[in-house]
Structure formats: structure tokens, C-alpha cells
Amino acid sequence: MLALSQGGARGAFLRRLSDSDVPAPYGDKVEALLDAAEFDRPTLVIDLDRVEAQFRALSAGLGDAHIHYAVKANPHPAVLARLASLGCRFDAASRAEIALCLEAGAPAHHVSFGNTVKKPGDIAWAHAVGVDLFAADSDEELAKIAALAPGARVFIRLLVEHSQADWPLSRKFGCAPEEAVRLMGVAREAGLRPAGLSFHVGSQTRAATMWGPTLDMVAEIWAEASEAGFTLDVLNIGGGFPAFYGDPVEGPEAYARGVIDEIRARFPQMPGYVMAEPGRGMVAEAGVIAAEVLLVSKKRPSDIARWVYLDIGKFSGLAETMDEAIRYQFETTADGAETGPCVLAGPSCDSADVLYEKRPVQLPLALKAGDRIRILCCGAYTSSYSSVGFNGFPPLDVVCI
Amino acid sequence: MLALSQGGARGAFLRRLSDSDVPAPYGDKVEALLDAAEFDRPTLVIDLDRVEAQFRALSAGLGDAHIHYAVKANPHPAVLARLASLGCRFDAASRAEIALCLEAGAPAHHVSFGNTVKKPGDIAWAHAVGVDLFAADSDEELAKIAALAPGARVFIRLLVEHSQADWPLSRKFGCAPEEAVRLMGVAREAGLRPAGLSFHVGSQTRAATMWGPTLDMVAEIWAEASEAGFTLDVLNIGGGFPAFYGDPVEGPEAYARGVIDEIRARFPQMPGYVMAEPGRGMVAEAGVIAAEVLLVSKKRPSDIARWVYLDIGKFSGLAETMDEAIRYQFETTADGAETGPCVLAGPSCDSADVLYEKRPVQLPLALKAGDRIRILCCGAYTSSYSSVGFNGFPPLDVVCI
Numbered sequence: 001m002l003a004l005s006q007g008g009a010r011g012a013f014l015r016r017l018s019d020s021d022v023p024a025p026y027g028d029k030v031e032a033l034l035d036a037a038e039f040d041r042p043t044l045v046i047d048l049d050r051v052e053a054q055f056r057a058l059s060a061g062l063g064d065a066h067i068h069y070a071v072k073a074n075p076h077p078a079v080l081a082r083l084a085s086l087g088c089r090f091d092a093a094s095r096a097e098i099a100l101c102l103e104a105g106a107p108a109h110h111v112s113f114g115n116t117v118k119k120p121g122d123i124a125w126a127h128a129v130g131v132d133l134f135a136a137d138s139d140e141e142l143a144k145i146a147a148l149a150p151g152a153r154v155f156i157r158l159l160v161e162h163s164q165a166d167w168p169l170s171r172k173f174g175c176a177p178e179e180a181v182r183l184m185g186v187a188r189e190a191g192l193r194p195a196g197l198s199f200h201v202g203s204q205t206r207a208a209t210m211w212g213p214t215l216d217m218v219a220e221i222w223a224e225a226s227e228a229g230f231t232l233d234v235l236n237i238g239g240g241f242p243a244f245y246g247d248p249v250e251g252p253e254a255y256a257r258g259v260i261d262e263i264r265a266r267f268p269q270m271p272g273y274v275m276a277e278p279g280r281g282m283v284a285e286a287g288v289i290a291a292e293v294l295l296v297s298k299k300r301p302s303d304i305a306r307w308v309y310l311d312i313g314k315f316s317g318l319a320e321t322m323d324e325a326i327r328y329q330f331e332t333t334a335d336g337a338e339t340g341p342c343v344l345a346g347p348s349c350d351s352a353d354v355l356y357e358k359r360p361v362q363l364p365l366a367l368k369a370g371d372r373i374r375i376l377c378c379g380a381y382t383s384s385y386s387s388v389g390f391n392g393f394p395p396l397d398v399v400c401i
Numbered sequence: 402m403l404a405l406s407q408g409g410a411r412g413a414f415l416r417r418l419s420d421s422d423v424p425a426p427y428g429d430k431v432e433a434l435l436d437a438a439e440f441d442r443p444t445l446v447i448d449l450d451r452v453e454a455q456f457r458a459l460s461a462g463l464g465d466a467h468i469h470y471a472v473k474a475n476p477h478p479a480v481l482a483r484l485a486s487l488g489c490r491f492d493a494a495s496r497a498e499i500a501l502c503l504e505a506g507a508p509a510h511h512v513s514f515g516n517t518v519k520k521p522g523d524i525a526w527a528h529a530v531g532v533d534l535f536a537a538d539s540d541e542e543l544a545k546i547a548a549l550a551p552g553a554r555v556f557i558r559l560l561v562e563h564s565q566a567d568w569p570l571s572r573k574f575g576c577a578p579e580e581a582v583r584l585m586g587v588a589r590e591a592g593l594r595p596a597g598l599s600f601h602v603g604s605q606t607r608a609a610t611m612w613g614p615t616l617d618m619v620a621e622i623w624a625e626a627s628e629a630g631f632t633l634d635v636l637n638i639g640g641g642f643p644a645f646y647g648d649p650v651e652g653p654e655a656y657a658r659g660v661i662d663e664i665r666a667r668f669p670q671m672p673g674y675v676m677a678e679p680g681r682g683m684v685a686e687a688g689v690i691a692a693e694v695l696l697v698s699k700k701r702p703s704d705i706a707r708w709v710y711l712d713i714g715k716f717s718g719l720a721e722t723m724d725e726a727i728r729y730q731f732e733t734t735a736d737g738a739e740t741g742p743c744v745l746a747g748p749s750c751d752s753a754d755v756l757y758e759k760r761p762v763q764l765p766l767a768l769k770a771g772d773r774i775r776i777l778c779c780g781a782y783t784s785s786y787s788s789v790g791f792n793g794f795p796p797l798d799v800v801c802i
Contacts, residue, residue, distance in 0.1 A: 040522075070750075071793075072749070072750055072751070072791065072792050072793075075790075075793065092793070093749060093750040093792040093793055094748075094792050094793035094794055095793065096790065096793030096794070096795070097792065097793035098793075099793075100793070114750065115748070115749075115750045115792070116696075117695050117696045117710040117746075117748050118695070119695060119712060119748070120770075120771070121441075137698070138696060138698030138699075139698070140696055140697060140698055140769065140770050141696055141698070144696075144770060159700055170752040170753065170755050170758070171700065171744075172708070172746050172752045172754070172755055173750075173752065174700075175698075175700060175701070176700045176701035178701065179700075179701055179702075294518050294519070294520060295517075295518045295539060295541055295542055295545075296541060297538070297539030297540070297541055297542070297576075298539075299560055299572065299575075299576060299577045299580075300576070300577035300579065300580055301580075307573070309518040311520060315786065319716075322723075322753065343572075345518075345573050347495075347516070347518050347520070348473070348494060348516075349471075349473055349494040349515065349516045349574075350473070351571040351573045351574060351604075352571065352723065353573070354571050354573055357571070368541065369521075369541050369545060370521070383789075384788070384789070384790070384791050384792075385716065385788055385791055386788060386789050387785070387786055387787060387788055387789070388784075388785070388787050388788070388789055388796045389476075389497065389785070390473065390785050390786055391473050391494040391495050391498065391516070391785075392472075392473075392476065392493070392494055392495035392496065392497030392498035392499075392500075392501070393495055393497070394497070395789045
């Protein structure tokens with residue numbers, strides 16, 4: 001209705017098709033919806049069949065290991081319901097996430113409570129509804145769990161200090177490795193059942209072989225705990241399963257099989273309950289964001305880089321561009337033309353709402369206000385990070401098909 | 402109900418009282434509410450009388466200049482209604498923010514649309530309801546405004562490249578200074594009315610004298626525009642008015658008067674309509690967040706710094722801790738005891754949800770899970786930045802009294 005230019009602004013997209021190395025960013029079903037829809041605000045479209053395919057591929061690679069989907073990556077009820085219907089299990093960060101899993105049809109014993117920093121009320125509620133597997137990395141958290149979920153099973157999260165991930169984690173989670181066996185003793189003393197270990201190699205760890213050094217450390221602690229008389233069965237390998245953001249990554253089945261091989265090489269006997277918590281690796285590639293260009297400008301005519309402002313930014317779904325850590329791929333209605341470097345920014349009156357500046361993005365020189373843009377592999381950590389309405393812009397809308 | 406420790410956990414706060422240099426962080430009315438309330442989640446309490454006092458102090462210092470409150474800092478309807486009742490004007494970033502101002506009782510001609518990156522539909526809607534003052538910093542934005550708000554008044558935003566603010570802005574907003582007069586010509590050609598200039602010295606600019614170098618540049622462009630035949634009246638000096646976060650800042654009246662003096666020294670004749678857009682400087686000191694400690698731990702016993710995890714973090718209200726830019730002050734129920742360094746983190750399962758790590762915070766050694774904590778001067782840029790519910794944690798609640 002308010003498009004400023006005729007024809008071109010609502011022109012066709014030149015789709016990035018798959019080749020042998022990289023997955024197709026979205027299928028025909030999504031393409032048809034995107035072409036037909038006139039969204040009035042930035043919208044994430046999730047292909048549930050793609051989520052299912054990813055679950056099946058990861059499952060095939062993981063063999064006997066169980067998937068506990070990391071709900072925080074995308075807690076949309078339709079995503080959880082599809083996964084629950086396939087027998088997928090879940091890892092939740094809070095009472096509200098556990099409730100979503102139960103509403104999606106998961107039995108409580110398929111839900112782990114993996115946050116090492118839990119609200120006391122959430123622990124008591126989880127215990128009351130039947131969740132029985134909790135994470136801890138400190139004395140005080142174990143005391144909370146012992147008081148509010150007496151007799152529960154706990155796994156001890158280990159701090160991973162040297163990650164090879166694209167987005168290494170901070171030191172926020174996990175105890176020092178040499179503390180783990182002592183904490184198992186604390187748990188047992190408090191009437192809890194120490195069940196195993198967990199760790200996280202870091203988000204977007206691009207090759208299975210990168211898991212080696214971390215698994216060396218974990219296997220050593222596991223052996224120490226066994227020698228100390230603990231009978232462990234839970235090996236929670238966390239997330240880190242990568243998604244495709246432009247740089248080649250292994251496919252999900254081969255990657256998952258590679259990780260299992262790395263584990264098998266280090267554990268004389270496979271733990272009874274190996275669990276993995278893919279979040280990004282489950283849903284990122286199943287989502288495309290439909291957005292719009294609001295403005296293209298230069299600060300002065302002699303500048304080489306243009307500024308391209310979108311109707312979505314850091315505070316309305318693209319928080320993972322923080323420090324330019326995750327680099328999204330784009331398709332625009334002007335694709336095919338000659339490109340030039342752009343600084344990409346969001347629509348808010350906030351100067352921190354700049355997406356890519358240090359390493360500009362190549363976009364068509366013909367790009368202009370009103371052009372549509374698609375942001376690929378956006379199924380994870382987008383809608384859940386949206387602000388409630390910073391600058392009066394509504395949160396990212398989500399449509400599942 | 403679920404408190405783990407008796408007595409101490411719900412103990413008394415040792416309030417930071419005002420001295421001659423710094424404002425009291427909150428008054429007795431807020432103190433009484435905080436003491437009596439049992440919030441079930443992190444809650445921002447806004448003292449509307451404090452907002453009013455701040456408006457009056459800024460107005461006194463600004464003299465004939467008009468305040469357009471930057472709605473994005475805190476768009477709570479009660480804040481807007483109180484300010485509107487005092488005759489305060491508003492600066493809005495979007496259609497939704499304009500609508501909030503009108504609902505609060507502001508006439509449309511008291512609302513400026515200061516975002517230089519506007520959605521086309523928002524421009525048309527604003528024009529239709531009577532908003533007549535728009536920002537622009539580029540040819541394309543002027544074309545959008547000319548098409549959708551024909552005849553409107555526009556001011557040209559200047560890029561400020563050398564800021565002395567605590568939180569300097571990026572290059573996101575504003576044209577190069579030498580482009581401004583050309584853009585005024587473009588506006589006039591397109592049937593718009595070029596009304597003046599705007600700029601922003603950067604958020605949290607702590608002394609009025611720091612405005613000097615920027616005002617030198619602005620006065621020069623203003624003179625050039627006059628020589629080129631433009632009759633300007635709007636000088637929009639933006640925000641930058643500071644709040645107290647621990648380091649001394651000038652009081653609002655003296656600061657505002659100082660800024661006006663800096664303008665007067667550079668403009669032979671004061672512009673007809675000087676407008677300021679305080680956001681942080683209007684509401685930050687009127688807000689206190691009531692939160693809770695979820696966990697205190699060490700990664701290993703020999704560590705000096707503890708990790709303190711709160712039930713509020715980067716994704717639920719404290720986004721301005723990004724890069725540790727804004728350093729909040731804290732009060733806890735354990736205050737008065739010996740302190741030690743802490744890394745402060747939020748409750749989410751996200752390793753980026755760490756508030757202060759590079760420069761740790763001093764907190765009581767006696768602090769433990771269940772203790773209450775108050776975060777001071779949190780009225781600006783907290784509730785509006787909250788995520789919709791990352792990790793299942795609800796957005797920051799807001800109570801205005």
C-alpha cells in the first residue's frame with residue numbers, strides 16, 4: 001500500500017539453491033508462503049517438517065543417545081509439539097519452559113531442568129510435577145535442590161575453559177573440573193542421587209573433532225568419580241551442534257555420529273544415558289525471517305559503504321549479531337545486480353542497534369527502501385530474544401507451517 | 402514461602418542516603434512499598450513524583466526551551482500521563498510510541514517523530530493524526546516523508562563524530578555536517594519545510610561543558626544554512642542529560658542551565674524553538690528494581706571473586722550492562738558487612754548473560770541465595786529493553802506510584 005517504488009520493490013527473489021556442500025535454506029512450502037504473504041511486521045517462518053527432518057538426522061547419528069531439545073532456542077508451542085510427537089525429550093531453563101514442554105505432550109520424566117541457576121519456586125514446582133533430573137555446579141545450588149526436590153537425580157556441570165566454538169561460552173556455567181567429585185559427595189550427603197556429568201563445548205562448534213579436548217577432560221573426571229565409588233549413568237554432552245551460516249558445516253547425521261565416535265573412543269564403556277541438547281542445531285535452519293528495507297543512505301557521497309536500515313534489529317530478533325558473532329545470510333528482491341559493502345542496522349532510535357559494521361555485508365547496489373529482504377537460518381535464538389516492544393516496535397512474529 | 406534461610410534473607414536494607422553531592426536514590430514512599438511488597442518476579446518501581454520533580458528541575462534550567470521526553474527511555478502510560486499533565490512534549494520513535502503519547506493526553510503538535518529511519522506506514526499515520534515535525538538525515542528518508550507527509554516540517558540530524566559521553570553513539574544517525582544544507586534544499590524541493598537541525602551529544606554526557614565542541618559545529622552549520630537563505634527556528638539538542646550511577650554528575654537544573662549557556666554563547670540570536678529530548682535524564686533516577694539473589698558460588702575454592710546470580714539479567718531488563726557501559730548501584734539485605742569482588746550474572750542459560758565481569762562489583766561476603774537486592778537509578782532503558790520471555794522468564798514488571 002505504501003510502497004514508494006513500483007515494480008521492483010515487490011520483485012522476485014533469487015533463491016540460494018542447495019549444492020552438494022550446503023543445505024537449501026528453505027523449501028518450496030516456505031517459498032510459496034513467503035511469496036504470497038504480506039506481513040505487516042518482521043515475521044519468522046518456521047518449517048516444522050524441516051525441524052522433523054533435522055530431529056531424524058540427529059537421532060540417526062546419535063544412535064542410542066537421547067535428544068533433549070534446548071527449549072530456549074525456540075519455545076514456539078508448535079515446534080515443541082512436533083518434537084514431542086516424535087519422542088524428542090527436552091531441556092528446560094525455567095518453570096515456564098517446563099510447563100510448555102508438558103503442554104506440548106512431553107511426559108515430565110522426559111524433561112531435564114538444565115539451568116544451574118534455578119529459582120527456588122521453580123525447583124519445587126518442577127519436582128511436584130515429576131521432573132527428576134536437575135543440573136548443579138555449586139554447593140548452594142545443591143542445597144536448594146536437596147531442600148526443594150528431595151531425592152532428585154542431579155548431574156554436575158563442568159566448566160569448559162578452552163572452547164573451539166564460534167561462540168565460546170563465558171565462564172558463567174560449570175564448576176572447576178577438580179571440584180566435580182567433591183560436589184557429587186555433597187549431593188549424596190544431602191540425600192540427592194548424583195547421576196553424572198554435563199558440559200557444553202560452546203555454541204556453533206563446527207566440527208565433531210573439535211569436541212576431543214573437552215571430552216578428554218570429561219572422561220578423566222568420569223573415571224575419577226567411578227573410582228571414588230559413584231555409579232554414574234548420565235553423560236549430558238550439551239549443545240554446540242552447528243547450523244549453516246555461510247561457512248561449511250558437517251551435516252547433522254554425520255556430525256552427530258562423529259561426536260558419538262569421539263565419546264566412544266574415550267569411554268571404555270558407554271554411559272547408560274547419553275543425552276545431547278541441540279537447540280540451534282535443531283531449529284536454526286528451519287527458519288527464515290521476512291523483513292523489509294526501511295532506508296539506504298550514505299553519511300557523505302564520497303563514502304564507499306552504504307548504511308542499510310532494516311525493520312528488524314538487535315532488539316526485535318537479531319540479538320545474536322551482538323559482537324557480530326553470528327553472521328546471517330540474506331536474500332533480497334534486488335539480488336543478481338552488482339553488490340557493494342553495507343553497514344547493516346536496525347530500525348530503533350538506539351545507536352547500539354547496528355548489526356554488522358566491523359565486517360560489512362555485501363548487498364546489491366540497487367537495494368532501496370521498500371525492498372523485501374529474507375534472513376536465512378533464523379529459527380534459533382531470534383523470536384525468544386525479542387524485546388517486548390523497544391521503541392514501540394512489536395516483537396518478532398512467528399508463523400509455523 | 403520458599404526462602405531457604407531464616408531471618409537474614411528477608412532482613413533490612415541499609416539505605417544509601419543522599420549527601421550534598423548525590424541525589425537520594427529513592428524516597429520514603431518507594432521505600433515503604435519495597436519493604437511491604439512480596440514481588441514474585443523482578444519489578445521496577447517508578448516514583449511519579451520524582452519524575453515530576455525532574456521535569457520541573459530540567460524545565461527551570463532550560464528556560465524557554467521545550468522538553469520533548471524521549472518516550473523510548475520508559476514508555477509506561479503512567480509516566481507519559483504524568484508528564485503530559487505537566488505540559489511536557491514528546492519525541493517518539495514509531496507509530497506505537499506516538500499513539501501512547503496521544504493516549505496520555507498530549508496534543509499531536511507536541512509530538513516530534515525523531516527517528517531518522519521511519520516505517521512508511523508510520524509516517525503516513527503520524528501525518529494523518531497531526532504530527533508535523535519529522536527528523537531526516539538522508540535523501541531517501543526525505544523522499545519518504547515528502548510522499549507520505551506532504552508539506553511537513555523536517556529537521557536535519559547531524560552526525561556527531563567526536564563525543565565525550567560515557568556511552569558515545571555509533572555513526573548510525575545523522576548526515577555528515579557538510580551535507581546538511583544540501584539536504585535542506587532537497588527537502589524544500591520536495592515540498593517540505595526545512596525547520597532546523599538536530600544532533601545528539603551521546604548518552605550520559607556528564608558535564609554541560611562537554612557540549613561545547615559539538616555546539617561549535619552545529620552553530621557553524623546553522624549559520625551556513627541562514628546564509629544560504631533558510632529561515633530556521635528548530636534547534637533540537639537531543640538527549641545526553643545524565644543520571645547518577647555512582648560517579649558525580651551535575652544536578653538537572655544546573656546542568657540544563659549550563660547547556661543553555663553553552664548554546665547562547667554560540668548563537669548570536671537564540672533559535673525560536675529550542676527543544677531537548679531527555680530520556681535517561683528524566684526517568685532513570687525515578688526507578689528502583691527489586692530483585693533477588695538466586696545463587697552465590699565460586700568456580701573453585703581458591704578463587705577470589707564469587708559469582709553472584711540474580712533473577713534479573715541482560716535479557717530481562719539490564720541490557721544496558723552490555724560492554725559494562727552503564728554501572729548500576731546496588732543495595733542488599735546483607736549490606737554493612739565486609740565486601741568482596743563479585744562477577745554479576747543473570748538467571749538465563751545464556752553465557753552472554755553476564756552483567757559485570759571485567760570490572761567486578763563489590764558486594765557483601767555474607768550475601769547468599771534468597772537475599773533481596775535493589776538496583777538503583779533503573780527507571781530508563783530497562784523495562785523497554787526486556788525480552789518477551791527468554792528462557793521462560795517474564796519481562797520486567799513495572800509498578801508506578
